[in-house]
Amino acid sequence: MALASLGRAPPPFFRQGPSAFSRLLVFSALALLVMVADARFQMMQPVRSVIASVLYPLQWLAMQPLALTQAARNRLASFTADESAWAQLQQKLSEQSLRANQVDQLQLENKRLRDLLALRQRLEQTALAAQVLYDAADPYRRKVIVDKGLVQGLRLGAPVLDERGVLGQVTRIFPLVSEVTLITDRDHATPVVNARTGARGVAYGETSGYADAMELRFMAANADVAVGDLLTTSGVDGVYPAGLPVARIEKIERRTDAVFARIYCVPLALVSGAGHVLVLDQAASNELGRPVPEVEPKPDKIGGRR
Amino acid sequence: MIMRPGQRLLMPVNPTFLWLTLLFALLANMLANMLLWGRAAWAPDVLSIVLVFWTVHQTLRVGMAVAFVAGLLVDVHQGGLLGQHAMAYTAMSYFAIMAHRRLLWFTLPDQAVQVFPLFALAHAVELVLNATVGGAFPGWSVVLAPVAEALLWPVVSWMLLAPQRRAPDPDENRPL
Numbered sequence: 133m134a135l136a137s138l139g140r141a142p143p144p145f146f147r148q149g150p151s152a153f154s155r156l157l158v159f160s161a162l163a164l165l166v167m168v169a170d171a172r173f174q175m176m177q178p179v180r181s182v183i184a185s186v187l188y189p190l191q192w193l194a195m196q197p198l199a200l201t202q203a204a205r206n207r208l209a210s211f212t213a214d215e216s217a218w219a220q221l222q223q224k225l226s227e228q229s230l231r232a233n234q235v236d237q238l239q240l241e242n243k244r245l246r247d248l249l250a251l252r253q254r255l256e257q258t259a260l261a262a263q264v265l266y267d268a269a270d271p272y273r274r275k276v277i278v279d280k281g282l283v284q285g286l287r288l289g290a291p292v293l294d295e296r297g298v299l300g301q302v303t304r305i306f307p308l309v310s311e312v313t314l315i316t317d318r319d320h321a322t323p324v325v326n327a328r329t330g331a332r333g334v335a336y337g338e339t340s341g342y343a344d345a346m347e348l349r350f351m352a353a354n355a356d357v358a359v360g361d362l363l364t365t366s367g368v369d370g371v372y373p374a375g376l377p378v379a380r381i382e383k384i385e386r387r388t389d390a391v392f393a394r395i396y397c398v399p400l401a402l403v404s405g406a407g408h409v410l411v412l413d414q415a416a417s418n419e420l421g422r423p424v425p426e427v428e429p430k431p432d433k434i435g436g437r438r
Numbered sequence: 439m440i441m442r443p444g445q446r447l448l449m450p451v452n453p454t455f456l457w458l459t460l461l462f463a464l465l466a467n468m469l470a471n472m473l474l475w476g477r478a479a480w481a482p483d484v485l486s487i488v489l490v491f492w493t494v495h496q497t498l499r500v501g502m503a504v505a506f507v508a509g510l511l512v513d514v515h516q517g518g519l520l521g522q523h524a525m526a527y528t529a530m531s532y533f534a535i536m537a538h539r540r541l542l543w544f545t546l547p548d549q550a551v552q553v554f555p556l557f558a559l560a561h562a563v564e565l566v567l568n569a570t571v572g573g574a575f576p577g578w579s580v581v582l583a584p585v586a587e588a589l590l591w592p593v594v595s596w597m598l599l600a601p602q603r604r605a606p607d608p609d610e611n612r613p614l
Contacts, residue, residue, distance in 0.1 A: 144498075152502075156532040159506045163528060166510075166521035171571045176520050183514040190461070191515065194468035201473065267476035269467075270518030271580070272564075272573030274477075277517070304517065311517050318574045339574040 177304075184306045191309075195265065258413040260284065262292075264406045265309065274317040274339060276300075278409060281308045286411060289371055293410045297377040297400035298322065298365060302411065314403050315378065316344040324348070324378050325366035329356050332366050335379060335397060344403050346379050348395040353386050357395055373412065442543045448602040451496055455601055460500075460508065463488040468515060479576035482586035485512060486560055487594045489527060490553055493534040494541050495599075505531035522567045526560040533559065546592040553591050557584035 150158075170176040260280060268275035280286050282305050290302045292312050300320065304311040315322050316337040324335045331351070338347040351357060361381045367374025379397035386393045463485040475481050489508060492500040509524030516523075533556050541549055561584055569575075605612045 152532055152535045155502045156528060159502050159528040160525060163506065163509070163521045163525035166524065167519055167567065167571075170520040180514055180520060183510060187511055187514055190465055191468060194465055194472055197469065198472050266472040268517040269471040269477055269481075270516040270573075271477045271479040271576035272568040273518055274574070275517050318572060337574075 180304075181306060188306075188308065198266065260286070260411045260413065262409050262411050264312075264409060267404075268311060273319075274314040274337060274344060274403070275303070275311050276314065276406065277309050278302075278312055278411070279309060280411060281306050281310045283307055285413075286310050287413065291372045291376075291412045293376060293412065294401045294406050294408070296402065297379070298372060299401040299403065299406055299409055301371060312409075314344070315399055315401070316346060316403050322346075322372065322378055323366045323369045324363040325374075326357065327362040327364050328358070329361075331355065331357075332368070333363075335363060338396065344399070345382070346397045346399055348381070348397055349392065351393050351395055353388075353390060353393045355393065357381060357384060357393070359384060363397060445542075446603060448599065449604055449606060451499075451602055453499065456492060456496060456499065459488055459598060460485070460492070460504075464508070464511060464515075467512070471516075478579070480579040480582035480586065482583055482590055483512075483557075483560075484590070484594075486527065486530060486557060487587050487590055488598070490530060490534045490556055491591075491594055491598055493531050494538040497535055497538050501535065502528050502531045519567065519571055519573070522564050525567065526563040529563055530556050530560045546595055549595070550588045550591040554584060554588035557587040560584075 166176060166179075170180075262278040262280040265277045265279050268277060278292070286302055286305055288302060288305055292299045292301060298315055300312045300314040300317070302310050303313040313320050314337070315335070316339055318337050318339055320337045322335045323332065325332050333348050333351055335346045335348045338345045348357070348363065359381055363378045363381070365372040365374055365376045365378055377400050379399045381395060382398045383396040384393055385395075466484045470481060470484075471477070485508060489500070489505055493505070505527035506524045509522075509527040510520070512523040512527075513520045534553075537552065537556075541552055544552065561580060565576075565580065
């Protein structure tokens with residue numbers, strides 16, 4: 133047997149390159165650099181876009197069975213289920229048509245009152261329907277991928293809703309898909325208002341690893357909150373329009389030694405298993421402009437905490 | 439070349455096969471994520487098994503640079519912190535290089551026991567990095583991931599070595 137047909141070549145004697153340990157140091161330092169640039173300075177978006185474009189054919193290939201199974205599931209959905217769903221939708225439609233009629237009149241009334249008060253008209257929002265493709269695989273975060281991107285005119289920070297309530301917001305855009313951070317993500321804060329009492333607050337994502345929930349933070353221990361209260365967006369952040377349902381209060385823990393009560397809420401939107409969603413166009417509400425701080429930030433302080 | 443008694447002489451590896459298996463492992467990860475279990479913390483990472491396999495068997499071709507780039511690709515697909523998998527795979531690859539001469543002296547089940555710490559290390563690196571930047575704790579099922587990867591090691595090894603176990607001179611008695 134010729135020696136060239138053996139699977140194990142002998143190691144080279146002289147040209148061995150840098151040692152494994154020095155390569156470990158170099159690549160670890162590089163990885164650390166990338167992580168700091170990504171997490172702290174948000175500088176890696178161009179690199180991410182380039183890698184995502186390279187990766188897209190592979191992702192597209194992996195998505196084909198997904199599309200096939202979805203089509204098959206739709207086709208195999210039983211007739212009776214469809215029928216009962218149709219009946220439910222009919223009922224819901226009749227209920228909502230009543231409300232829609234009332235809304236028309238209320239809008240008219242509202243418009244007159246606003247004209248009277250010379251208030252700024254509430255800006256019209258345009259929306260884009262999108263479909264959730266899959267959950268992002270990172271178990272440390274709560275994100276989903278939707279099938280609309282830069283090509284369809286999505287904007288960074290656009291709020292995403294489903295038919296029940298607020299789902300999240302677009303945090304990263306690629307040409308054909310984009311990432312939506314859910315309201316249950318640990319880093320996501322939603323300014324809310326208690327629909328019963330009108331008290332404002334901030335609801336943070338709370339993921340314990342088992343269940344996806346939210347926590348209404350910084351409410352005083354004796355604040356007027358009750359189990360079952362509805363939280364809607366307050367609109368003070370300029371991201372979410374006011375009045376969208378967000379969550380319902382599930383559990384309240386008041387402890388004598390704590391200043392704040394621990395309040396857990398369950399999001400109304402389907403944060404796990406959302407199918408079709410609505411992405412609002414953010415251009416309209418941004419026309420109001422964000423408040424600009426009057427004091428110039430000190431030049432010696434670079435890169436403060438987010 | 440000193441070998442374990444009873445170990446077979448292998449054919450040289452086809453480089454195209456090597457790179458295609460890495461690509462397929464990435465594809466398998468994506469498919470499992472999209473179709474089967476979403477963002478499950480216990481899901482085994484097939485790409486890390488294939489990476490360690492080729493680092494052990496073909497140290498001159500697949501090393502830390504490949505592991506680093508593969509980690510970046512996984513990070514962009516998963517949408518997490520960019521560089522966390524690059525760091526984890528680099529560390530895993532370093533210990534695979536350290537162990538690659540020793541590992542082939544053992545049978546496949548014994549090898550699985552020895553590569554388990556490598557996979558555990560990779561997941562531990564990710565856990566620590568995410569705890570540093572404030573990610574959520576994914577739940578205790580994350581300890582099952584390296585176990586699943588170690589259990590898959592004999593299967594993956596057997597499959598990836600199959601083309602190299604063919605006869606160098608096939609005849610009608612040995613068609614493959």
